[in-house]
Amino acid sequence: MNQDLAEKLARALGPKGWILGDEAASYRRDWLDRYGEMPLGVARPASTQDVSTVLALAFEAGVPVVPQGGNTGLCGGSVLGAPGGIILSLARMAAIGEPDRASGSIEVEAGAVLARLHAGLEGTGLMFPLHLGAEGSAQIGGLIGTNAGGSHAFRFGMMQDFVLGLEVVLADGTVWNGLRAVQKDNAGYQLRRLFAGAEGTLGVITRAVLKLYPEPCQRATALLALPGEAAAVAFGTRLRAEAGEVLTGLEFFCDLGLDLALRHVPGLSYPLEARGGTYLLVEVASASPKMPLDDILSATLEWGMAEGLVLDGALAASQAQRAAFWRLREEQPEGQRLEGAQLKHDIAVPPGRIAEFVGEAGALCEAILSGVRINPFGHLADGNIHYNLSPPEGSADFSERGEELALAIAGLATRMGGSFAAEHGLGQAKVKLADALRSQTERQLMRSIRRALDPSGQLNPWALAPLNDETG
Numbered sequence: 001m002n003q004d005l006a007e008k009l010a011r012a013l014g015p016k017g018w019i020l021g022d023e024a025a026s027y028r029r030d031w032l033d034r035y036g037e038m039p040l041g042v043a044r045p046a047s048t049q050d051v052s053t054v055l056a057l058a059f060e061a062g063v064p065v066v067p068q069g070g071n072t073g074l075c076g077g078s079v080l081g082a083p084g085g086i087i088l089s090l091a092r093m094a095a096i097g098e099p100d101r102a103s104g105s106i107e108v109e110a111g112a113v114l115a116r117l118h119a120g121l122e123g124t125g126l127m128f129p130l131h132l133g134a135e136g137s138a139q140i141g142g143l144i145g146t147n148a149g150g151s152h153a154f155r156f157g158m159m160q161d162f163v164l165g166l167e168v169v170l171a172d173g174t175v176w177n178g179l180r181a182v183q184k185d186n187a188g189y190q191l192r193r194l195f196a197g198a199e200g201t202l203g204v205i206t207r208a209v210l211k212l213y214p215e216p217c218q219r220a221t222a223l224l225a226l227p228g229e230a231a232a233v234a235f236g237t238r239l240r241a242e243a244g245e246v247l248t249g250l251e252f253f254c255d256l257g258l259d260l261a262l263r264h265v266p267g268l269s270y271p272l273e274a275r276g277g278t279y280l281l282v283e284v285a286s287a288s289p290k291m292p293l294d295d296i297l298s299a300t301l302e303w304g305m306a307e308g309l310v311l312d313g314a315l316a317a318s319q320a321q322r323a324a325f326w327r328l329r330e331e332q333p334e335g336q337r338l339e340g341a342q343l344k345h346d347i348a349v350p351p352g353r354i355a356e357f358v359g360e361a362g363a364l365c366e367a368i369l370s371g372v373r374i375n376p377f378g379h380l381a382d383g384n385i386h387y388n389l390s391p392p393e394g395s396a397d398f399s400e401r402g403e404e405l406a407l408a409i410a411g412l413a414t415r416m417g418g419s420f421a422a423e424h425g426l427g428q429a430k431v432k433l434a435d436a437l438r439s440q441t442e443r444q445l446m447r448s449i450r451r452a453l454d455p456s457g458q459l460n461p462w463a464l465a466p467l468n469d470e471t472g
Helices: 002-013 021-025 048-061 114-121 140-145 191-195 229-246 255-264 293-306 319-330 332-339 351-368 402-415 431-437 440-453
Strands: 041-043 065-068 086-089 105-109 163-169 175-178 204-211 218-226 247-254 278-286 312-315 346-348 373-379 384-390
Touching: 002 041, 002 048, 021 041, 048 065, 048 086, 048 163, 048 204, 065 140, 065 204, 105 114, 105 140, 114 140, 140 204, 163 191, 175 191, 218 229, 218 293, 218 319, 229 247, 229 278, 229 293, 229 351, 247 255, 247 319, 255 278, 255 332, 255 373, 278 293, 278 319, 293 312, 319 332, 332 373, 332 384, 346 402, 351 373, 351 384, 351 402, 402 431
Parallel strands: 041 086, 065 086
Antiparallel strands: 105 204, 163 175, 163 204, 218 278, 218 312, 247 278, 247 373, 346 384, 373 384
């Protein structure tokens, strides 16, 4: 049966559209090399009709299909959980349309790489506000499928907030064309939002109409050293009140993370005289040249120093210095990766409880594994903490305490009214956590939606809310 399906797909897609063997193996594993099995083959459609053909044939044969974008996810959501299924790569569907300046929108295919979208908008006066470390590989369809966030989410929203319209191919090959370029469309259920964050379990996104924003004509950026997370929260609260809608960046990292980045990543330097327990990267931006950004930032910085919340700080004097400030924050994951083994946790708590979470989580982790090194960093204004761990000094691993640490951290975030999956989704990695920490009602609602759109559970069957794990 599978051989018959492979032959049909080869005829339908041609040699560039259906690949096997060693070529297919390069699509097999996830970004962290934790998940993935050998596929029957990799489908590389060149059109929506091709996607429809792949899904219709797979549906008829009962073979699982996992959509794959840039494969930069951290939870194993874009690879197979068992051998023999099909990986559906959207890489050949990468067209980017012309921006509609009057409407502030643009139509793109799902395989378009985020960095190419940014580059294509240069000089148009418009921008797409999502930025993240993997933007040179991450594709628009995958970003929608995981509802990606990034460093500007508190100001502009998550990926779902940028989607005006979608085209989606359902499990049986049926095409839903919802490419409506309007923000207000209340003609029933908000289907465009249903597919955002669904991780390819409800359908395969093929095209999207995205919302654009005016490109800022000025920015002001500061790097600050503070005593700890409590001071950072207090300063951030004041800054949000003072800066309002021009505040576009409020990132934090800790002293351990700074040390690891400076130790391992070439070209980094620390520009302040004093060190702190916590650091803030602050940015304000405006599309109006009349907005006094430097005055707003300087006044709040002076207040923070007078209150003892800020130990040291500097305003970027050039674009090169601004980029250097941002690198200190953006290279946090790379610095810890180069240090050796690590455990990544993607947490969100109410922003006002960040300091409380960091303190309590630290005590929990120390009780489980004495000497564990903790590197919390992330997005202060929306409460998203990348709570990453390195083994104790002199240890090569976590002594098989990884699952215990993950459950403790996730459980604390849940008790604080937060989430254990802030940006990266569930994929395969966090299904057990979701079943343990979210209510049975919530999990069954997700499975009911999934069953309605894909009754046999063939689309990405191992991710998010597998139908074969149903209980009750």
